[in-house]
Amino acid sequence: MRREFTGYRRESGRIGVRNHVAVLPTSVASSCVARGIAAEAGAWARATPHQMGASQPDESREQTERVLVGVGRNPNVGAALVVEFGTEDIDADEIADRIARDGKPVETLSVREVGGTAAALQRGRTALDSLNEAAANARHESADASELVVGVECGGSDATSGIAANPAVGDACDRLVAAGGTASFSETPEFIGAEHVLAERCADEETRRRLLDRVERREATADLMGVDLRGAQPSPGNQEGGLTTIEEKSLGAISKGGTTPVRGIVDYAERLPVGGGLVLMDTPGYDVESVVGKVAGGAQIIVFTTGRGSTTGNPVAPVVKVTGNPRTWERMRANMDVNAGAVVEGDATISEAGERVFDEVLAVADGKRTGAETRRMEEFAITEVHPRELAEVRST
Amino acid sequence: MKGRVLGGAALVLADGDSVATALEDLEAGREIHNGNHAMTLTDDVPFGHKFALEPLSAGETVQKYGEVIGRATEAVAAGEWVHTHNCESTRGRGDVAATEAER
Numbered sequence: 449m450r451r452e453f454t455g456y457r458r459e460s461g462r463i464g465v466r467n468h469v470a471v472l473p474t475s476v477a478s479s480c481v482a483r484g485i486a487a488e489a490g491a492w493a494r495a496t497p498h499q500m501g502a503s504q505p506d507e508s509r510e511q512t513e514r515v516l517v518g519v520g521r522n523p524n525v526g527a528a529l530v531v532e533f534g535t536e537d538i539d540a541d542e543i544a545d546r547i548a549r550d551g552k553p554v555e556t557l558s559v560r561e562v563g564g565t566a567a568a569l570q571r572g573r574t575a576l577d578s579l580n581e582a583a584a585n586a587r588h589e590s591a592d593a594s595e596l597v598v599g600v601e602c603g604g605s606d607a608t609s610g611i612a613a614n615p616a617v618g619d620a621c622d623r624l625v626a627a628g629g630t631a632s633f634s635e636t637p638e639f640i641g642a643e644h645v646l647a648e649r650c651a652d653e654e655t656r657r658r659l660l661d662r663v664e665r666r667e668a669t670a671d672l673m674g675v676d677l678r679g680a681q682p683s684p685g686n687q688e689g690g691l692t693t694i695e696e697k698s699l700g701a702i703s704k705g706g707t708t709p710v711r712g713i714v715d716y717a718e719r720l721p722v723g724g725g726l727v728l729m730d731t732p733g734y735d736v737e738s739v740v741g742k743v744a745g746g747a748q749i750i751v752f753t754t755g756r757g758s759t760t761g762n763p764v765a766p767v768v769k770v771t772g773n774p775r776t777w778e779r780m781r782a783n784m785d786v787n788a789g790a791v792v793e794g795d796a797t798i799s800e801a802g803e804r805v806f807d808e809v810l811a812v813a814d815g816k817r818t819g820a821e822t823r824r825m826e827e828f829a830i831t832e833v834h835p836r837e838l839a840e841v842r843s844t
Numbered sequence: 845m846k847g848r849v850l851g852g853a854a855l856v857l858a859d860g861d862s863v864a865t866a867l868e869d870l871e872a873g874r875e876i877h878n879g880n881h882a883m884t885l886t887d888d889v890p891f892g893h894k895f896a897l898e899p900l901s902a903g904e905t906v907q908k909y910g911e912v913i914g915r916a917t918e919a920v921a922a923g924e925w926v927h928t929h930n931c932e933s934t935r936g937r938g939d940v941a942a943t944e945a946e947r
């Protein structure tokens with residue numbers, strides 16, 4: 449089993465597997481400009497357009513700031529440009545300062561201050577060119593699997609997810625943890641009905657208590673909104689794929705994290721440790737927001753399992769697609785990276801498929817492009833703090 | 845694959861499970877052997893969907909992965925398709941909480 453890859457050493461000591469220049473808008477008002485600046489510069493520049501408004505409640509704003517800072521600090525980012533419209537509550541300079549603490553080159557740009565979109569596009573382009581030159585100075589050096597932080601995600605689940613793709617990715621996580629690395633999975637609503645299994649695996653009482661508390665809070669959100677979680681969990685697509693209840697989906701979903709002890713659980717977009725073993729993150733079940741949370745936490749690579757098919761990627765982290773559904777592998781071949789369908793067909797064991805996933809992760813860390821990267825699939829979304837959740841948080 | 849495969853047609857993930865997962869599109873009338881028991885599918889069961897390995901009474905818990913995945917909302921015969929029409933979750937039921945709050 450291969451363990452080495454060549455990456456980009458950052459001042460922080462962490463290793464990147466890509467050398468992008470990130471263009472980070474502070475709100476929806478600067479998102480179009482950010483996208484425009486990056487598109488004109490070339491594939492090395494990656495924008496993270498999102499829908500958050502110029503004014504947000506404090507809890508939401510802090511979360512958005514944590515995401516922007518986290519993505520900027522991700523080791524796959526060699527330099528960053530923070531773009532504001534100029535009226536946001538979020539201060540672009542403060543975001544830039546927090547990213548620059550790691551010794552990363554960062555610039556800011558205010559659309560209003562430079563005199564509108566045309567000037568912003570022009571100034572932004574100039575700034576990006578010099579940031580790219582700075583990023584190109586990163587030491588390109590050999591690194592070990594123990595330095596990888598891999599985020600694990602599932603989307604478009606069907607019944608093959610729980611019996612093939614997720615156990616195969618879980619096996620790859622076990623290999624990564626054995627090699628000294630960090631694996632992280634999330635999507636707290638998909639712990640519901642399986643939390644007792646996870647709780648038994650928590651390394652200490654504090655983690656166990658935190659995990660159960662987070663699951664309870666997610667379940668209570670459904671109560672707060674007076675809705676039946678079944679409308680969304682499992683999703684109509686999941687149901688068509690054979691998943692009947694959230695418990696069934698969860699029990700299949702948690703297998704993608706492997707079998708090692710749960711070392712901790714961090715907040716949405718909170719920094720994930722290097723060499724941390726299996727660490728959970730409290731995120732929503734919406735895959736794009738969940739992937740972004742882990743990338744903001746420092747994951748260099750995302751492994752994404754799907755049954756029914758998904759084409760989702762991320763602007764700064766390569767997303768490796770693993771499907772356990774032989775039909776999806778055939779139909780969406782160009783968007784898939786690893787076939788775990790052989791497990792369903794009885795042609796491979798879970799361990800063999802897990803080894804394939806692990807090898808693919810190392811190859812991607814070494815520069816191999818994923819299907820999502822080749823097609824520039826770069827979804828980006830930040831999760832909002834639900835208004836009723838806000839009311840609840842404030843009243844306690 | 846984890847679990848036990850029934851004649852290449854379906855998968856039982858853990859001992860004691862009350863449902864099996866179809867590994868291909870299965871048609872009604874197909875005979876399935878589970879150890880010493882034989883049953884006939886009473887419904888079409890699409891790839892990835894489940895059927896009951898034993899009769900379930902209304903309200904009885906349904907087991908897969910060796911864990912509870914929900915409860916039967918009506919009596920289910922062995923060989924019957926098990927899905928949202930006859931099995932429901934016991935979790936995340938904000939609708940039930942809301943109805944009870946109104947009472």
